Amino acid sequence: MRPFSLHLLRHGATADGGRFNGRTDVAPSPSGIRACLEQAADLRFDLVVSSDLSRCAVAAERIAEAHGAPLRLDPAWRELDFGRWDGVHPGDVDPAALSRFWGDPDLHPPEGGERWSELVRRVGDAVSALERQSTLVVAHGGSIRAALAHLCGFDVRQLWAFQIGNASLLSIEIWPGDGGAAQIVGLRP
Template identity: 55%
Template sequence: MTGFTLHLLRHGEPETPGLFMGRTDGAPTAEGIDACVRQSEGIAFERLITSDLQRCARAAEAIGKTRNLEPASDARWRELDFGAWEGQAASTVDADALARFWADPDANPPPGGERWSSLVSRVSGAIGALAPIETLVVTHGGAMRAALHHLCGFNQRQLWGFDLPYAARLSFRIWRGEAPDAQIIELRI
């Protein structure tokens, strides 16, 4: 059975860090874009995919220029939609509601926001649609955690244990069968 490598790269620092930015299309900093380009150096990939939000797309465009690759945009790689919490710092959100969300984001989504299971479903669909070639996806921290859940079976508590700062990269080796089977081959921060 042949496998392929899937690299997931979190976007670089946005101009307004520390806010809930799911569907919010915040611009990345030049330093954030550069950090993503550096993380892509030395890894092999034939296809480049990006979330459609500019904090990812601009980094993907910069990476693509170094490889002569045109990034393909796929909205399934977006961050969780934080609904009424969009654009807010965690310190300004009701502490009890936020605690319930962290404990069980599917049962307690942000008001007007997306359920965790919806994020997992769309990221799983994006992974399932990939042709088995070396791929780099520039995406978001929540989408990366959804991929970890889908590919490796980590539960919610384990997922929060992964530190995925801006420009962090996860690399997986994926084998396709009745269900995808994957192994994390690298976490680079």
């Protein structure tokens, strides 16, 4: 089978950055939308898929329109649900609980939040459901890391080493089928 390209674009800056915004629907900033449009300007893709949260969806709609590509909103690409931490600045979270979370987000999820393995399973299912065509996904830092865990087998400690800033673009070639492989072919901060 022929490989297909999967481009993972993190949403741009938001109007309320610096907080644990998982399920909280924070508006994108105009500069964040522009940054996403610039990252996608020279890409080729057949489909745009996006988290349904506005910080992703607004830029995805503009990108799809500019490229004449269909858009599909998919809540499976949402960020990790931070439970009681959602919408809270990390400095306002108990430091010991935060340290345990960063050390093992599956064993120590935020209170009332999602485990890391649940995010990887949710995003992995979304990746597996993609059509075998060049696709741009506009998503969140956590869901992009979860896609890398699913596709490349990275563990959490390896994934924290990836700097995935606002409007970062990660391109992967995927060889579908049994024993399929994924190869990271580009990362643009």
